[in-house]
Amino acid sequence: MAMSPEDIFTHIRDVLEEALGVDDDEVTPEARLVADLGAESIDFLDIQFRLEKTFSTDDRPFKIEQGELFPENLMDNADWVQDETFTDAGMTMLRERMPHLDLTTFDSDRSLAGVADLITVQSLVAFVQGKLNSETSPA
Numbered sequence: 001m002a003m004s005p006e007d008i009f010t011h012i013r014d015v016l017e018e019a020l021g022v023d024d025d026e027v028t029p030e031a032r033l034v035a036d037l038g039a040e041s042i043d044f045l046d047i048q049f050r051l052e053k054t055f056s057t058d059d060r061p062f063k064i065e066q067g068e069l070f071p072e073n074l075m076d077n078a079d080w081v082q083d084e085t086f087t088d089a090g091m092t093m094l095r096e097r098m099p100h101l102d103l104t105t106f107d108s109d110r111s112l113a114g115v116a117d118l119i120t121v122q123s124l125v126a127f128v129q130g131k132l133n134s135e136t137s138p139a
């Protein structure tokens with residue numbers, strides 16, 4: 001049975017309340033995990049684990065590969081980041097690897113520091129929805 005975006009949001013709100021100790025009214029679709037909800041790097045592992053647990057079923061595990069949900073090791077590739085700014089190749093990589101992130105306004109700035117602001121509650125909903133849809137689509 002497919003989950004609606006509203007159902008996914010409700011589960012994600014519960015995950016973030018537990019992982020970050022925030023109130024449910026703080027978890028809005030626009031809320032940024034770092035700037036608005038106070039997430040730190042260690043919290044991303046907890047959130048990932050909780051999402052896997054929340055969206056897994058007895059007959060369908062929900063597995064998130066390392067680097068699939070949250071960008072990591074970006075500085076390791078000089079083709080992607082130069083002078084703390086994403087290159088065209090870096091933007092292409094982000095679009096391909098992280099279609100759940102809204103890069104519309106980020107494309108004009110491209111600062112490495114701004115990546116954290118891309119991770120919103122809505123981007124988590126889009127990620128989970130995309131992953132659930134891809135797992136239920138016929139091969």
